[in-house]
Amino acid sequence: MSKTAIALGVVAVLAVVVAAFFWANRPRKITVDADLPTGFPAQGFSHDSFEELMKSYVGADGRVDYARWQQAANSRAQLRSYLAAVSRYSPDSAPGRFQGRNDALAYWLYGYNAYVIHSVLDHWPIRSVTDLKAPIEAVKGLGFFYQQRFSFGGEFMSLYSVENDRIRATYKDPRIHFVLNCASESCPIARPELPVGAALDELLSTATSEFINETANVKIDHDNETIFLSMIFKWYESDFVNALRQDGKPVANGLYTYVRQHASGDLAAELARARNYQIEFIDYDWELNSAL
8 A cells, every 4th residue: 555545544534533523522502491580671781680699609618509509499590590691692792781891791701600500500410510521521621611502692602712712812801710710629719799890890809819819729838949829820821921011010920920919918928038939830629619
């Protein structure tokens, strides 16, 4: 057999493998069959019904009581009604409902978080979002974050696409990484309050500060001259560095600089001693952020 024939055979086999992968992992549309929340406004967009649920099922520690929520038929129906609004209206399909940048950003953040919770409840009981696997799980989380497609204003999108193509690409604000919640232990905590407009900026800043000043996310080993950071800083390093660049700050040691500017108390003092330390990243814990 000639080398050309062998090469063509290899290409054909690879093509079949790739086609089989994409067929097995083809998008799975998740639809929500529900009416809009009672009293949903004719203009604007209300997150009140979702906020009410979050205040009922999120504890002071930011954990979500999925077990109790899943057993409450009325609460699951209320979540579906909120998602019916997310499914019908978005800043893309109904821009007139979102008066400013922060109102639009709030829609994407809270819609993302609501669909994450909906998916956990829909597949309950699970120990981790990674339990929901694609037929060919080539990447951890493929089934949960990539294959499922949820409706945002009539456009079916994966959670991965919402985060990267809508939120990160449009708003270029790294603080969003501390409000988006992927239902996992290493995620930022879930937050019951869902502010919009100018109040959203305060939430983003508070969430960033609290995440960075939590020892589970940023810790320093002076003996080994190492700063340990949440894996979020590795995955989205370019977002944090670009934010510094936009603010005219040095980016040579970007993650250190970003973390230090949001540190307070003991952490701020420790970081002052750790300027030249190496940075390593903490393994991500994908166990569910469920109430105990």
